[in-house]
Amino acid sequence: NAGVTQTPKFQVLKTGQSMTLQCAQDMNHEYMSWYRQDPGMGLRLIHYSVGAGITDQGEVPNGYNVSRSTTEDFPLRLLSAAPSQTSVYFCASSHKGTGPRGYGYTFGSGTRLTVV
Amino acid sequence: TQLLEQSPQFLSIQEGENLTVYCNSSSVFSSLQWYRQEPGEGPVLLVTVVTGGEVKKLKRLTFQFGDARKDSSLHITAAQPGDTGLYLCAGEAGNQFYFGTGTSLTVIP
Numbered sequence: 001n002a003g004v005t006q007t008p009k010f011q012v013l014k015t016g017q018s019m020t021l022q023c024a025q026d027m028n029h030e031y032m033s034w035y036r037q038d039p040g041m042g043l044r045l046i047h048y049s050v051g052a053g054i055t056d057q058g059e060v061p062n063g064y065n066v067s068r069s070t071t072e073d074f075p076l077r078l079l080s081a082a083p084s085q086t087s088v089y090f091c092a093s094s095h096k097g098t099g100p101r102g103y104g105y106t107f108g109s110g111t112r113l114t115v116v
Numbered sequence: 117t118q119l120l121e122q123s124p125q126f127l128s129i130q131e132g133e134n135l136t137v138y139c140n141s142s143s144v145f146s147s148l149q150w151y152r153q154e155p156g157e158g159p160v161l162l163v164t165v166v167t168g169g170e171v172k173k174l175k176r177l178t179f180q181f182g183d184a185r186k187d188s189s190l191h192i193t194a195a196q197p198g199d200t201g202l203y204l205c206a207g208e209a210g211n212q213f214y215f216g217t218g219t220s221l222t223v224i225p
Contacts, residue, residue, distance in 0.1 A: 043215035090158050107158025
């Protein structure tokens with residue numbers, strides 16, 4: 001089924017470990033974004049990309065890296081995990097033509113990350 | 117950060133009742149979207165409003181964008197258990213969308 005696929009669905013890390021959250025979409029969307037969701041905080045933008053080879057920082061980029069080598073994939077790397085990064089992470093994509101305004105974001109089902 | 121406050125944070129009502137959820141900010145937005153999220157899933161777009169004062173209806177849901185494009189409301193008529201979920205507003209600024217804090221709605225049969 002077409003959509004946004006995130007892996008893994010659940011992950012437990014120890015403080016200081018690194019890992020990569022995977023995100024892939026098969027809708028040929030130019031725009032891709034990473035959000036984290038915390039109780040009472042809504043969704044906060046971490047990094048985003050408007051096309052292959054182009055990335056930019058969002059509201060809460062510290063401790064995270066991204067790259068966009070293909071249209072389909074947008075991995076999020078945690079460099080040295082901290083308990084404050086315990087959260088649910090969502091990847092989202094949208095058409096370029098009108099951006100997220102036109103058709104909204106298509107979200108993946110999320111990765112629940114716990115850092116101990 | 118474009119802060120979007122939603123109220124109420126939690127809402128529990130009986131089936132058949134009406135309700136209104138609010139999304140407020142001191143910032144002006146180019147457009148505003150409403151999403152609904154169910155447990156274990158990502159948010160799903162319900163509507164986009166672009167023009168100040170715009171009203172859109174989606175079956176029993178009515179969305180309004182404030183005249184000054186700083187706030188929005190979602191009104192549900194005759195709520196049903198299937199309306200249960202987390203409702204999120206998202207305001208557009210600088211070609212990015214900033215999400216509100218969310219309203220968790222429970223409709224009791």
